[in-house]
Amino acid sequence: MASLVIRTGRADLSFDGIRTEFDLPSSFPSVVLAEAETAVSRPVGDRPDLTSIPLVTIDPPGAKDLDQALCLERTASGFVVHYAIADLGLFVTPDEALDAEVRQRGQTIYLPDGNVPLHPTVLSEGAASLLPGVTRPAVLWTFTCSADGVPTDVEVRRALVRSRAQFDYASVQESFDRGDPHPSVAALAEFGPLRRELARERGAIELQLPEQEVESGGEGWKLVTRPRAQVDAWNAEISLMTGMAAASIMLEAEVGILRTLPDPDAEAVKALRKSAAALRVPWPADVSPGAFLAGLDASQPEALALFTDATRLLRGAGYSAFNGEAPEVVTHAGVAAPYTHVTAPLRRLVDRFATEVCLAVTAGEELPSWLAEALPQLPSLMGASDSLASKVERASLDQVEAWVLAGRVGQEFDAVVLRAGDQEAEVFVSDPPVLAKCEGRRLPEGERIRVRLVDADPAERRVRFDRA
Structure with a gap:
């Protein structure tokens, strides 16, 4: 914990x-x-x-x-x-x-x-x-x-x-x-x-x-x-x-x-399979999305990224x-x-x-x-x-x-990239446990990276990182 x-x-x-x-x-x-x-x-x-x-x-x-x-x-x-x-x-x-x-x-x-x-x-x-x-x-x-x-x-x-x-x-x-x-x-x-x-x-x-x-x-x-x-x-x-x-x-x-x-949209399942392939996580063709996700080790960064991608299945x-x-x-x-x-x-x-x-x-x-x-x-x-x-x-x-991160701007943290976009990614910092945005183009999903805190504003309830 x-x-x-x-x-x-x-x-x-x-x-x-x-x-x-x-x-x-x-x-x-x-x-x-x-x-x-x-x-x-x-x-x-x-x-x-x-x-x-x-x-x-x-x-x-x-x-x-x-x-x-x-x-x-x-x-x-x-x-x-x-x-x-x-x-x-x-x-x-x-x-x-x-x-x-x-x-x-x-x-x-x-x-x-x-x-x-x-x-x-x-x-x-x-x-x-x-x-x-x-x-x-x-x-x-x-x-x-x-x-x-x-x-x-x-x-x-x-x-x-x-x-x-x-x-x-x-x-x-x-x-x-x-x-x-x-x-x-x-x-x-x-x-x-x-x-x-x-x-x-x-x-x-x-x-x-x-x-x-x-x-x-x-x-x-x-x-x-x-x-x-x-x-x-x-x-x-x-x-x-x-x-x-x-x-x-x-x-x-x-x-x-x-x-x-x-039921999950076919395109969402296709995108999840693409993510699994990119992360080199085997997914046999005859295994359902639910069975595939149930077999993942939640402690692994690749699994965290795939669970995040899988939220698209439940819309x-x-x-x-x-x-x-x-x-x-x-x-x-x-x-x-x-x-x-x-x-x-x-x-x-x-x-x-x-x-x-x-x-x-x-x-x-x-x-x-x-x-x-x-x-x-x-x-x-x-x-x-x-x-x-x-x-x-x-x-x-x-x-x-x-509140937790106020006063720590400039410090570096270990993080896992959960979902990457063109200009920013969603990352999970384990200590303290924070979900936040991280600036950077196409960061590697499912990988552990170092991030630097660039903003922690309690008044705006905003936290942002960039890649260290």
Whole structure:
């Protein structure tokens, strides 16, 4: 892990400028807060008590908005996976003030010094969150799977659940490394790799680019990159399996909302093959782009360049709502299957509506009018919030990169060329972990070079290098 801490004091390291620039709300209207407080004491209704299932959560350290809890069981014939999802449908009344507010927000926006939550924290970090040791209303998905990890039966229903413990990815990974994982997740070490192999067989495309994170560090902020833990990847497969099951339910019923991504454009695949050839990375003609990328060693500079080039394969993501005939595109190229969002309703608007569709369909009920009327509105609402979240994240990273490098103009750094253009390239500097532009004509993609910092402007959130 690479990191650098800036020590210029916290007073001048505020992200308030980004909040102002993107007009992020600082609070909820009083009527929304009052409605959320009332919703906390709302009766849960007649639902089965399944608190005997030993669920646990795995989230980033310190998280309080806990959307998912899981429990895996190894059986004689395969696996049983219990996956509990926070039930926001209990707390949000359609077409009232809270519903209108969360539709406007779309999703939780994360900044290094605090988030802008989708729901009031009395719900997202309290009554609706699957916190350990307390009984919570949830939507419980139960998968009966074969020995090779394929679901043979799926059940979704409202229930009462209780999480036994709250873990983070690092501690769970350490428990597997020691050989003593919690019994509720022990089967994840077998089930997760099975699901990842199925994804490779489908042709799923996964880009293992370094992820920059901002952390508080003493009197300032620090940039870090972390390798993705195996547990993180295994856990993600549970969420993906649930989203694929939900999409299948919707397609069979001919109603719902899908997260879609068109298949890669032929020209984009051709360009990626050209890049692989230029970097002398073998790519057999009968191997799919997903399988090729999955076989790369993410620690190698050639792989980083190819992962960056492969972002061109994953363009055109969106949401498709339908009630009757299915949309023209029903699959997500990254998943290589039909897929929808249902596993993060505390943090993402669309998940609540998609979950309500699945509950109604599997119960053999007609969609309530409020739900049918809301579906066509969701693609534009989610598209706008996705765009905003992406811009805020990039602006926050740009700001910290400029803070980290301010005062170091003229210094040289090791870098990898990720993507080259006619006049400049995109480079990744490993220490501190920075993605930035580098001046220079046709720099060699996938190669390690020395770069010189020529500009680091915190006011403009700008960092630029040239080749040393």
